[in-house]
Amino acid sequence: xxxxxxxxxxxxxxxxxxxxxxxxxxxxxxxxxxxxxxxxxxxxxxxxxxxxxxxxxxxxxxxxxxxxxxxxxxxxxxxxxxxxxxxxxxxxxxxxxxxxxxxxxxxxxxxxxxxxxxxxxxxxxxxxxxxxxxxxxxxxxxxxxxxxxxxxxxxxxxxxxxxxxxxxxxxxxxxxxxxxxxxxxxxxxxxxxxxxxxxxxxxx
Amino acid sequence: xxxxxxxxxxxxxxxxxxxxxxxxxxxxxxxxxxxxxxxxxxxxxxxxxxxxxxxxxxxxxxxxxxxxxxxxxxxxxxxxxxxxxxxxxxxxxxxxxxxxxxxxxxxxxxxxxxxxxxxxxxxxxxxxxxxxxxxxxxxxxxxxxxxxxxxxxxxxxxxxxxxxxxxxxxxxxxxxxxxxxxxxxxxxxxxxxxxxxxxxxxxx
Amino acid sequence: xxxxxxxxxxxxxxxxxxxxxxxxxxxxxxxxxxxxxxxxxxxxxxxxxxxxxxxxxxxxxxxxxxxxxxxxxxxxxxxxxxxxxxxxxxxxxxxxxxxxxxxxxxxxxxxxxxxxxxxxxxxxxxxxxxxxxxxxxxxxxxxxxxxxxxxxxxxxxxxxxxxxxxxxxxxxxxxxxxxxxxxxxxxxxxxxxxxxxxxxxxxx
Amino acid sequence: xxxxxxxxxxxxxxxxxxxxxxxxxxxxxxxxxxxxxxxxxxxxxxxxxxxxxxxxxxxxxxxxxxxxxxxxxxxxxxxxxxxxxxxxxxxxxxxxxxxxxxxxxxxxxxxxxxxxxxxxxxxxxxxxxxxxxxxxxxxxxxxxxxxxxxxxxxxxxxxxxxxxxxxxxxxxxxxxxxxxxxxxxxxxxxxxxxxxxxxxxxxx
DNA sequence: GATGAATGAGTCTTCATTCAT
DNA sequence: AATGAATGAAGACTCATTCAT
Numbered sequence: 114x115x116x117x118x119x120x121x122x123x124x125x126x127x128x129x130x131x132x133x134x135x136x137x138x139x140x141x142x143x144x145x146x147x148x149x150x151x152x153x154x155x156x157x158x159x160x161x162x163x164x165x166x167x168x169x170x171x172x173x174x175x176x177x178x179x180x181x182x183x184x185x186x187x188x189x190x191x192x193x194x195x196x197x198x199x200x201x202x203x204x205x206x207x208x209x210x211x212x213x214x215x216x217x218x219x220x221x222x223x224x225x226x227x228x229x230x231x232x233x234x235x236x237x238x239x240x241x242x243x244x245x246x247x248x249x250x251x252x253x254x255x256x257x258x259x260x261x262x263x264x265x266x267x268x269x270x271x272x273x274x275x276x277x278x279x280x281x282x283x284x285x286x287x288x289x290x291x292x293x294x295x296x297x298x299x300x301x302x303x304x305x306x307x308x309x310x311x312x313x314x315x316x317x
Numbered sequence: 318x319x320x321x322x323x324x325x326x327x328x329x330x331x332x333x334x335x336x337x338x339x340x341x342x343x344x345x346x347x348x349x350x351x352x353x354x355x356x357x358x359x360x361x362x363x364x365x366x367x368x369x370x371x372x373x374x375x376x377x378x379x380x381x382x383x384x385x386x387x388x389x390x391x392x393x394x395x396x397x398x399x400x401x402x403x404x405x406x407x408x409x410x411x412x413x414x415x416x417x418x419x420x421x422x423x424x425x426x427x428x429x430x431x432x433x434x435x436x437x438x439x440x441x442x443x444x445x446x447x448x449x450x451x452x453x454x455x456x457x458x459x460x461x462x463x464x465x466x467x468x469x470x471x472x473x474x475x476x477x478x479x480x481x482x483x484x485x486x487x488x489x490x491x492x493x494x495x496x497x498x499x500x501x502x503x504x505x506x507x508x509x510x511x512x513x514x515x516x517x518x519x520x521x
Numbered sequence: 522x523x524x525x526x527x528x529x530x531x532x533x534x535x536x537x538x539x540x541x542x543x544x545x546x547x548x549x550x551x552x553x554x555x556x557x558x559x560x561x562x563x564x565x566x567x568x569x570x571x572x573x574x575x576x577x578x579x580x581x582x583x584x585x586x587x588x589x590x591x592x593x594x595x596x597x598x599x600x601x602x603x604x605x606x607x608x609x610x611x612x613x614x615x616x617x618x619x620x621x622x623x624x625x626x627x628x629x630x631x632x633x634x635x636x637x638x639x640x641x642x643x644x645x646x647x648x649x650x651x652x653x654x655x656x657x658x659x660x661x662x663x664x665x666x667x668x669x670x671x672x673x674x675x676x677x678x679x680x681x682x683x684x685x686x687x688x689x690x691x692x693x694x695x696x697x698x699x700x701x702x703x704x705x706x707x708x709x710x711x712x713x714x715x716x717x718x719x720x721x722x723x724x725x
Numbered sequence: 726x727x728x729x730x731x732x733x734x735x736x737x738x739x740x741x742x743x744x745x746x747x748x749x750x751x752x753x754x755x756x757x758x759x760x761x762x763x764x765x766x767x768x769x770x771x772x773x774x775x776x777x778x779x780x781x782x783x784x785x786x787x788x789x790x791x792x793x794x795x796x797x798x799x800x801x802x803x804x805x806x807x808x809x810x811x812x813x814x815x816x817x818x819x820x821x822x823x824x825x826x827x828x829x830x831x832x833x834x835x836x837x838x839x840x841x842x843x844x845x846x847x848x849x850x851x852x853x854x855x856x857x858x859x860x861x862x863x864x865x866x867x868x869x870x871x872x873x874x875x876x877x878x879x880x881x882x883x884x885x886x887x888x889x890x891x892x893x894x895x896x897x898x899x900x901x902x903x904x905x906x907x908x909x910x911x912x913x914x915x916x917x918x919x920x921x922x923x924x925x926x927x928x929x
Numbered sequence: 930g931a932t933g934a935a936t937g938a939g940t941c942t943t944c945a946t947t948c949a950t
Numbered sequence: 951a952a953t954g955a956a957t958g959a960a961g962a963c964t965c966a967t968t969c970a971t
Binding site for chain 6 (some may be wrong): 734758759770771779780920
């Protein structure tokens with residue numbers, strides 16, 4: 114009896130989401146028609162609606178999987194017992210994003226901008242994204258504390274403020290990469306390093 | 318046909334763009350219909366098409382005026398002969414954005430995300446935005462040079478890399494403010510300060 | 522300025538309803554597609570939606586106008602100060618229906634069945650129809666009272682019960698005419714007469 | 726392929742028809758989707774198509790069984806050697822319908838309206854229904870003849886005309902019951918009685 | 930015999946744009 | 951210049967039916 118297995122079902126869902134992201138990143142989320150996604154997925158109209166109730170649900174699922182994948186990519190770096198030094202941390206994190214973008218055919222930077230924009234007029238999407246960003250913020254704050262303890266940066270500043278600054282850095286790198294061309298991880302690292310380090314022996 | 322004066326014409330165009338932004342920021346650029354803009358502008362369908370050829374041109378004009386207004390807002394700070402110190406600079410710049418948002422009823426952060434997203438699938442929009450961001454990047458790099466010269470930050474780093482980092486900071490603040498709630502300018506300033514001053518307020 | 526007059530607007534609405542009824546009576550209410558109505562009305566899709574929000578509203582408006590027209594047709598007979606005798610009453614009432622059907626190209630009998638059926642699964646439609654039928658029932662009861670007073674029928678029976686019987690008669694004539702071919706008004710009259718006059722033409 | 730027994734086959738067909746009528750009476754014949762019927766019948770899509778070629782055939786079979794059941798219900802009354810008196814006849818006949826409706830969960834009145842409506846745009850359905858109604862008409866005419874012979878009603882009227890009137894009565898009771906709420910059999914009987922009987926010894 | 934995933938033509942509806950007035 | 955009724959192509963979604971298993 115052709116009742117599909119859970120794995121097959123999940124595979125179909127992924128196939129559809131993958132097609133959706135290909136289309137979204139080409140033409141924008143809302144400018145993409147269901148027909149385009151259907152064609153890209155090599156399915157029939159009815160089949161897609163068998164797996165997602167409608168366009169809204171599909172968009173939300175697409176955003177959700179984007180969040181999960183990105184998180185899976187970055188978590189190892191964020192949760193390291195002994196975090197990289199600030200510059201190395203920036204280099205490794207941006208490297209991860211770049212390499213993911215090159216393995217898959219999806220530019221994570223481009224996708225991020227679309228997703229953030231969608232969230233501005235889609236409250237369910239905003240909830241998902243805000244939750245994820247809050248976690249990143251907390252994790253970055255924890256890293257900042259370790260940097261302060263280890264002397265990578267000055268100990269005086271409030272970790273939460275500095276954590277926000279670090280989050281801004283990364284979010285901004287994404288924007289800048291999408292708008293002006295990929296920033297190379299080394300440049301990114303040097304940029305932070307240039308701000309942080311080496312006040313020429315201060316008073317001296 | 319009573320030809321309208323240039324001033325009147327410009328006023329009408331602004332009236333339409335203003336209506337467009339109100340709608341865009343509520344529902345997203347592509348989810349907004351011409352009819353909504355037309356109603357918001359208190360005009361007739363025909364009238365709008367007298368001033369803009371179509372929706373695409375209207376979107377582009379809306380993006381263009383957004384770029385101009387933001388630039389007019391920030392330029393004084395960027396071009397100061399003697400720039401503010403890094404922390405003060407961040408505070409003043411983010412203050413400008415917040416205050417503009419409060420004077421008008423448009424959240425510049427929200428609008429920025431929408432505009433960036435649109436640019437990912439609209440090459441004319443991308444050109445406009447990329448050009449503007451490149452200018453910001455250069456101007457920030459110039460500011461960085463002055464900081465290095467003045468000893469606000471260490472002199473060793475490449476100004477272009479540090480300029481990119483600063484641009485990332487600001488872009489990221491916009492994203493973070495739109496997604497997680499407005500970041501207060503003082504917090505933003507403290508965040509940068511906490512990174513930079515790598516020794517406990519040695520020189521001050 | 523091409524703002525349409527109220528008369529023109531009403532004319533368009535009627536044009537659409539008339540087209541709708543042509544299609545409905547050919548293929549059934551639900552089997553009729555909006556496209557068919559649109560073509561029959563010689564309009565564009567958009568135009569129809571300018572006058573009716575959607576198919577449901579159009580169906581309801583079609584039912585509503587059917588009720589009004591039928592009522593306008595029958596009211597003079599129902600409200601006569603001195604009603605016709607039972608047989609004449611039946612003859613005149615059924616004549617009205619037949620003649621209306623022949624002037625217009627719509628078979629009121631067919632339409633009635635469709636409308637009643639629709640009401641069984643459409644509560645808004647049912648409200649409208651039930652209200653109209655209740656009025657008919659009351660008016661027929663009033664006529665029955667006059668018949669009893671005048672001696673056209675025996676005075677003993679409860680007017681409300683007999684009113685219901687009369688309503689059944691007319692509703693049933695509609696059904697029978699639609700299903701088995703139009704019953705001629707004289708036959709209808711003779712049928713009632715044959716039941717009522719329980720003694721062989723005693724008085725008349 | 727294990728061929729199923731004829732009994733089993735018939736049971737399946739009935740199961741499907743029963744499910745179909747449940748759905749039809751809830752949502753209307755055409756508004757009901759095959760999927761709804763399939764779910765209501767606790768079968769698979771393929772199974773239903775094993776027993777009925779398509780929706781049209783299913784509708785026709787549903788109408789056909791409705792005709793048969795109703796006929797089986799009413800025939801004993803219609804064919805009595807010595808028919809009930811007019812009032813009793815009406816009471817017993819409407820009682821039968823009411824009681825059937827209460828035993829099963831299907832309102833015969835509602836179903837009747839739907840079936841008649843369907844017939845207006847479905848010639849095969851119309852043939853079936855017209856044939857059945859013609860039989861009823863003939864049988865009622867025969868009853869009328871007996872009434873005249875027995876003196877229940879005046880002997881002068883043409884039995885065929887009076888038979889039509891009686892058919893109208895019953896059809897109309899169905900309509901009225903569906904639209905305005907079940908008419909109680911006693912009221913129905915009294916209504917007819919009030920028309921027929923007891924001219925207060927007028928001329929005589 | 931039975932299943933239910935898949936199909937794709939067809940449905941209702943929207944919306945950018947035009948044009949007679 | 952300005953209006954807004956009208957257009958019709960395109961959109962999201964449904965559903966009767968089929969067929970590989």
